[in-house]
Amino acid sequence: MLLLALVACESFHADPIDTGRGRPPRPDTGEDSGDTGDSGAGPSLPLVPWPQSVTATGGTWTIDATVSVGAAGLAAREGDALAERLRASTGFAVPIGETGTIQLELGGDEPPEGYTLDVTAEGVTVTASDPAGLFYGVQTLLQLAPAAVYGATPAADVVWTVPTVHVEDAPRFGWRGVMIDVARHFFSVADIERQVDVMAAHKLNRLHLHLSDDQGWRIEILSWPRLAEVGGATEVGGGPGGYYTQADLEAIIAYAEARHVTVIPEVDFPGHANAALSAYAELNESGVAAEPYTGTPVLSTPLWLDGPDTRPFVADVWRELAALAPDTVVHIGGDEAVGLSAVDYADFVEWLEHDVAGEGSRVVGWDEIGGAQLSAPFYVQYWYDLESARDAVAQGGRMIASPATHTYFDMKQSSDAEYGQVWAGIVTTRTAYVWDPVGNGLTEETVAGVEACLWTEFIDDNAKMDFMLWPRAAATAEVGWTTDRVWSDFQGRLAYDGARLTVMGVGYAPDPDIDWVAP
Numbered sequence: 001m002l003l004l005a006l007v008a009c010e011s012f013h014a015d016p017i018d019t020g021r022g023r024p025p026r027p028d029t030g031e032d033s034g035d036t037g038d039s040g041a042g043p044s045l046p047l048v049p050w051p052q053s054v055t056a057t058g059g060t061w062t063i064d065a066t067v068s069v070g071a072a073g074l075a076a077r078e079g080d081a082l083a084e085r086l087r088a089s090t091g092f093a094v095p096i097g098e099t100g101t102i103q104l105e106l107g108g109d110e111p112p113e114g115y116t117l118d119v120t121a122e123g124v125t126v127t128a129s130d131p132a133g134l135f136y137g138v139q140t141l142l143q144l145a146p147a148a149v150y151g152a153t154p155a156a157d158v159v160w161t162v163p164t165v166h167v168e169d170a171p172r173f174g175w176r177g178v179m180i181d182v183a184r185h186f187f188s189v190a191d192i193e194r195q196v197d198v199m200a201a202h203k204l205n206r207l208h209l210h211l212s213d214d215q216g217w218r219i220e221i222l223s224w225p226r227l228a229e230v231g232g233a234t235e236v237g238g239g240p241g242g243y244y245t246q247a248d249l250e251a252i253i254a255y256a257e258a259r260h261v262t263v264i265p266e267v268d269f270p271g272h273a274n275a276a277l278s279a280y281a282e283l284n285e286s287g288v289a290a291e292p293y294t295g296t297p298v299l300s301t302p303l304w305l306d307g308p309d310t311r312p313f314v315a316d317v318w319r320e321l322a323a324l325a326p327d328t329v330v331h332i333g334g335d336e337a338v339g340l341s342a343v344d345y346a347d348f349v350e351w352l353e354h355d356v357a358g359e360g361s362r363v364v365g366w367d368e369i370g371g372a373q374l375s376a377p378f379y380v381q382y383w384y385d386l387e388s389a390r391d392a393v394a395q396g397g398r399m400i401a402s403p404a405t406h407t408y409f410d411m412k413q414s415s416d417a418e419y420g421q422v423w424a425g426i427v428t429t430r431t432a433y434v435w436d437p438v439g440n441g442l443t444e445e446t447v448a449g450v451e452a453c454l455w456t457e458f459i460d461d462n463a464k465m466d467f468m469l470w471p472r473a474a475a476t477a478e479v480g481w482t483t484d485r486v487w488s489d490f491q492g493r494l495a496y497d498g499a500r501l502t503v504m505g506v507g508y509a510p511d512p513d514i515d516w517v518a519p
């Protein structure tokens with residue numbers, strides 16, 4: 001079964017550029033949902049993702065020069081971030097102390113990441129049981145304010161009116177991710193942190209970095225320095241590539257963590273290993289280092305599994321990577337190991353999961369890992385082969401839903417788009433929104449969440465990254481957060497998200513389904 005999936009991948013990837021041929025339609029995990037037609041009612045409030053429960057109470061509160069933030073103890077970090085945002089955009093002093101006109105309180109009984117937000121004519125209270133909940137309450141408050149609140153410098157002539165509301169909110173899923181492939185094209189620390197800001201404003205909380213592939217190796221490994229030095233020195237198209245030092249990755253992790261985004265690093269083995277093979281001759285059966293690969297079609301050169309240095313090498317890489325991200329899940333890759341037998345593939349994945357990662361450590365693997373014998377806890381990331389993903393879930397894994405047909409944002413958004421893939425179809429904002437990760441035997445409990453994936457064979461700068469990620473990742477954010485969804489309602493609210501994205505400097509794709517609002 002695994003082999004069949006690999007064969008299907010290989011034949012498909014033999015012709016990956018925009019033909020749309022040769023690809024069997026893949027099942028989604030669930031039925032279409034979130035589309036009950038046009039409700040006719042415009043959005044009451046411009047919130048994305050939509051909270052679980054919102055009551056508009058009909059009044060207004062205004063942020064003015066008297067605004068202050070109250071936040072103590074563990075809430076202080078969230079308070080500081082809010083005060084900083086308000087200072088930057090409004091120019092007000094925004095003092096922070098124990099009490100303020102915006103009060104952030106821990107100690108509520110809200111679920112994890114949940115919050116209660118009250119905006120009254122007098123001021124604002126956010127309560128939560130954890131700092132992430134406070135952070136999300138603050139994000140909702142910011143979305144209720146004029147979009148200029150996201151500005152980097154004080155906006156003149158803005159009346160900072162906020163509607164009064166009572167919001168009770170918590171996410172449907174704990175895993176609301178975006179994957180960025182920094183291997184096919186390299187993106188700097190600043191480029192990544194910029195996307196983290198936009199993600200966090202949409203309550204997305206996982207940043208999965210695809211750090212190695214055939215075309216490049218992007219993370220410094222001290223015990224195997226040529227990986228970064230040689231494997232990192234190229235990318236698709238033959239550009240200079242680049243890599244993160246370990247300090248760089250630690251900086252990204254800290255930046256993201258301050259915004260309640262957990263970084264999930266991935267080194268992709270046993271397939272997609274050409275960059276590693278180009279850095280070290282001894283990892284090749286021929287004894288000669290592989291030629292660097294800079295093409296766009298998926299190559300997926302596998303590791304030489306019988307090589308005497310191969311497993312020690314993989315174990316070293318794993319150890320260093322896991323040490324960089326000590327409290328989180330590490331992604332072991334495992335996709336498209338073209339040319340390996342199902343037995344050899346399973347043997348490698350089992351060794352990596354059992355012997356290297358070790359009991360109790362949480363790993364994620366692409367859906368092909370369902371062909372191995374795995375031990376929970378682990379996650380399986382469904383992108384293509386639902387049967388294999390289900391095999392993994394049957395072994396106690398939880399699923400991260402990334403069906404290519406709805407979450408692969410390297411797909412074109414219209415047939416006349418200048419660049420992008422089409423093998424999983426045209427993925428419009430509506431396509432990214434109208435699906436559900438639960439269904440077809442997968443329950444709310446077995447699904448950990450959702451992840452949007454940005455493969456970068458055709459994406460080589462920030463303008464393209466913005467255009468491909470936004471607004472589609474906002475749709476993913478709502479799929480991951482909101483239980484009851486209605487496309488026509490989202491359409492209306494997303495229009496206002498356009499104003500926010502513009503203020504944040506994000507060049508989003510102006511999907512013609514949306515009546516975009518200017519800031």
Ligand code: TNX
Binds near residue numbers: 298383408410421456
């Ligand atoms: C499949 S998804 C891949 C990637 C490609 C992508 C292009 C997955 C686990 N493998 O290597 O970049 O398709 O759409």
